[in-house]
Amino acid sequence: MEENKIECKECNREFVKSGDLAMHNYAKHNIPKNNSTEEPKKSNKNLFWMIGIIITIILIYFLVSGKGLTGNATSGDVQKITLGFNSNYYPNTITVEAGKPVEITLDNSVRGCFRSFTIRDLGINYRSSNPEDTIKFTPTKKGTFIFACSMHMGTGTINVI
Numbered sequence: 001m002e003e004n005k006i007e008c009k010e011c012n013r014e015f016v017k018s019g020d021l022a023m024h025n026y027a028k029h030n031i032p033k034n035n036s037t038e039e040p041k042k043s044n045k046n047l048f049w050m051i052g053i054i055i056t057i058i059l060i061y062f063l064v065s066g067k068g069l070t071g072n073a074t075s076g077d078v079q080k081i082t083l084g085f086n087s088n089y090y091p092n093t094i095t096v097e098a099g100k101p102v103e104i105t106l107d108n109s110v111r112g113c114f115r116s117f118t119i120r121d122l123g124i125n126y127r128s129s130n131p132e133d134t135i136k137f138t139p140t141k142k143g144t145f146i147f148a149c150s151m152h153m154g155t156g157t158i159n160v161i
Contacts (some may be wrong), residue, residue: 078103085110089147089156098142098160104135116150119158 005014006021010029015021025031079102083089086109096102106115106128115128117135122145126135139160148155 077101081105082107083110083156085114085154089114089154092156093159094156095159095161096139098139101136101138105131105133106135107131113151114149114154117147118150119145119147121145122158122160 005016006018007014008021008024008029010025010031013024015024077100079096079100081094081096081102082105083091083094084107089110104117106117108131110128110131116126117128118125119137121143122137122139122141124135124137124147126133127150128135139158142160145158145160146155147158
């Protein structure tokens with residue numbers, strides 16, 4: 001004796017019991033069980049996608065604008081910056097104001113030739129022998145300039161605004 005099979009109208013899958021079809025429709029097609037009038041559960045996928053998109057937009061904004069991602073700190077009229085090193089100088093982009101004194105300190109992670117710090121376009125060429133040394137200068141021209149070690153193996157960008 002052949003069993004009567006019930007077919008899902010959405011995907012043409014066959015079921016022996018109507019309860020199995022109802023569970024399938026509820027799980028796979030978001031159709032309420034037992035033809036009730038209850039609302040199908042909304043998927044959390046949309047919420048997660050929206051949160052992910054918002055976070056991505058915020059991250060892109062900070063990466064493009066540079067806000068919050070630079071190593072700038074002002075103390076009075078002096079702009080103090082501490083650079084570290086992990087396969088390159090970090091922060092890799094710094095922003096300072098023209099006409100205000102700048103003090104750059106290279107922390108303990110900066111070693112070897114990377115302690116020979118240069119900003120050629122601003123006339124800066126300094127060998128920092130320890131983290132207590134500071135590279136002091138006052139930028140007078142605005143623009144974007146490359147800073148590097150003496151061998152140009154480690155580099156970064158300084159924006160003078």
